[in-house]
Amino acid sequence: MSVIELDRATLQIGGRAVLKDISFAIAPGEFIGVLGPNGAGKTTLMRSILGLLPPSAGHLTVFGHTPRCGDASIGYLPQLRTVLPDLRVRGLDYIASSMHGERWGLPSLTAANRAKIEATLDAVGARDLANRALSDMSGGERQRLLLAQALIGDPKLLLLDEPLISLDARHQEVVIDFIKTVCRERKITVLFSAHELNQLLGAIDRVLYLGNGQAVLGRVDDVVTAPVLSQLYGTEIEVLRAGGHIFVLSRGRDVERADHNHDHGHDHGHAH
Amino acid sequence: MFQYEFMTNAFAAAGMVAVVSGIVGYFLVMRGQTFAGHALSHIGFAGATGAGLIGLAPLWGLVGFTLAAGIVMGLLSERISNRDVAIGVVLALSLGFGLLFLHYYTSFATQATALLFGNVLAVDHAMIATLAALGVVTLVALAAIMRPLIFASLQPELAEAKGVSLRFISTAFLAIVALAVSACAQIVGVLMVFTLMVGPAAAAQRVTTGLWAGLMLSAALALAEAWLGIVIAYHTDWPVSFCIAVLSAIAYFAALTVPHARPAHAH
Numbered sequence: 001m002s003v004i005e006l007d008r009a010t011l012q013i014g015g016r017a018v019l020k021d022i023s024f025a026i027a028p029g030e031f032i033g034v035l036g037p038n039g040a041g042k043t044t045l046m047r048s049i050l051g052l053l054p055p056s057a058g059h060l061t062v063f064g065h066t067p068r069c070g071d072a073s074i075g076y077l078p079q080l081r082t083v084l085p086d087l088r089v090r091g092l093d094y095i096a097s098s099m100h101g102e103r104w105g106l107p108s109l110t111a112a113n114r115a116k117i118e119a120t121l122d123a124v125g126a127r128d129l130a131n132r133a134l135s136d137m138s139g140g141e142r143q144r145l146l147l148a149q150a151l152i153g154d155p156k157l158l159l160l161d162e163p164l165i166s167l168d169a170r171h172q173e174v175v176i177d178f179i180k181t182v183c184r185e186r187k188i189t190v191l192f193s194a195h196e197l198n199q200l201l202g203a204i205d206r207v208l209y210l211g212n213g214q215a216v217l218g219r220v221d222d223v224v225t226a227p228v229l230s231q232l233y234g235t236e237i238e239v240l241r242a243g244g245h246i247f248v249l250s251r252g253r254d255v256e257r258a259d260h261n262h263d264h265g266h267d268h269g270h271a272h
Numbered sequence: 273m274f275q276y277e278f279m280t281n282a283f284a285a286a287g288m289v290a291v292v293s294g295i296v297g298y299f300l301v302m303r304g305q306t307f308a309g310h311a312l313s314h315i316g317f318a319g320a321t322g323a324g325l326i327g328l329a330p331l332w333g334l335v336g337f338t339l340a341a342g343i344v345m346g347l348l349s350e351r352i353s354n355r356d357v358a359i360g361v362v363l364a365l366s367l368g369f370g371l372l373f374l375h376y377y378t379s380f381a382t383q384a385t386a387l388l389f390g391n392v393l394a395v396d397h398a399m400i401a402t403l404a405a406l407g408v409v410t411l412v413a414l415a416a417i418m419r420p421l422i423f424a425s426l427q428p429e430l431a432e433a434k435g436v437s438l439r440f441i442s443t444a445f446l447a448i449v450a451l452a453v454s455a456c457a458q459i460v461g462v463l464m465v466f467t468l469m470v471g472p473a474a475a476a477q478r479v480t481t482g483l484w485a486g487l488m489l490s491a492a493l494a495l496a497e498a499w500l501g502i503v504i505a506y507h508t509d510w511p512v513s514f515c516i517a518v519l520s521a522i523a524y525f526a527a528l529t530v531p532h533a534r535p536a537h538a539h
Binding site: 090106107 | 416
């Protein structure tokens with residue numbers, strides 16, 4: 001059985017079809033890199049998988065069912081928004097807020113949940129973040145905290161929305177390696193959206209490329225080609241392979257890097 | 273000073289309101305919505321003067337207007353992208369209406385200063401009972417939504433994914449803030465609710481990282497500032513609200529000078 005299956009699904013936001021008539025299936029344990037230009041629907045797709053945005057046409061199933069909000073078997077790392085600069089909440093309370101945070105009443109942290117949080121923080125090598133204020137953490141530290149949070153409760157599917165943003169190159173590698181190892185060990189299916197393909201090349205099983213309302217899922221060698229990407233970007237794309245790297249160029253400019261530079265102001269605009 | 277009934281009344285009223293303000297204010301600061309709290313109090317001014325105009329007690333005008341405004345703001349907040357501007361415009365409009373109502377109900381003007389700057393020394397038993405009821409309702413409502421409120425405040429995207437209605441939480445919270453603002457305005461006046469609702473909470477958040485520690489400190493600071501303010505006012509004959517405002521500012525700026533406090537508070 002597929003973990004995620006889309007059958008001629010259309011995903012709409014405010015009357016605009018972000019992804020149109022798309023079909024693909026993701027098998028258990030796959031590590032999928034989700035790529036595509038800004039606004040191609042990476043976040044939208046993840047929100048649909050979470051049950052926040054039912055397809056306006058076609059079918060979308062997760063673990064064989066229509067997705068519903070609050071499914072504990074899905075771990076989610078939202079794209080990192082600007083954290084309020086004065087938010088002096090320590091890491092432990094931050095993660096604790098997400099544990100059954102949807103229930104009514106006063107917040108509480110049971111010893112068992114506390115142990116779970118600490119064990120997961122240990123696993124990502126971030127034990128020290130439990131007692132530090134969020135506003136004192138670097139972007140990389142926050143990202144590790146969020147990653148730990150996504151892994152709590154032993155999810156079977158991880159949706160990671162741009163987990164590499166605000167990390168330097170070295171930390172990006174650490175995060176990718178970590179996710180790859182954990183997911184192989186725990187047999188977790190991963191959707192990992194990113195701006196740059198090259199760092200993910202050694203980790204991903206397949207790539208899901210979004211653009212122009214379409215989605216193409218396949219092996220990197222089959223998808224990251226000039227004809228496929230030209231169609232997804234809606235403009236003529238060149239793909240160069242050199243020294244184990246892949247460069248996606250539009251009129252000589254590196255498409256991924258150009259995207260990356262704009263990424264903040266742009267993506268936040270339609271983060272909802 | 274406790275031989276005077278107006279003093280014991282003032283301590284009782286200010287004490288209750290301060291604790292409620294400190295606790296609600298903690299979440300207001302956490303959510304970065306302090307300006308909304310400020311605006312609600314100004315909207316309350318129009319409500320209070322309007323109520324006076326039609327012969328109702330100002331407090332009920334205050335409660336009614338702030339509550340309605342809080343709910344509307346909560347329902348709209350997702351839609352209004354530059355909410356500070358929208359809130360600011362409504363805030364100024366409300367003060368304008370307050371002025372208009374005063375204009376037509378001139379005998380009420382003597383109470384205008386009390387509304388704007390508070391008059392805790394004039395609190396009677398009936399008012400204490402009303403404030404106590406308001407305070408209980410506020411805290412019970414807050415306790416009911418506290419868990420999803422914290423989740424939605426810290427991690428809105430994830431909270432939404434887990435089935436928390438951000439709009440409901442935001443609306444319910446602003447309604448709670450409206451009640452707290454109404455109570456707070458009785459003590460320090462609509463223009464100065466920041467002194468009890470934001471000052472202590474911001475100072476507490478600055479020096480603590482644990483949630484409960486922050487909440488307790490915020491409530492304790494607000495209480496200390498309110499009571500100490502009354503004591504100072506008693507001995508100096510300065511207005512109570514001024515004394516509370518000064519203490520609130522001192523506590524906040526003192527907290528700012530603590531650069532990276534990392535107390536290891538137990539949860």
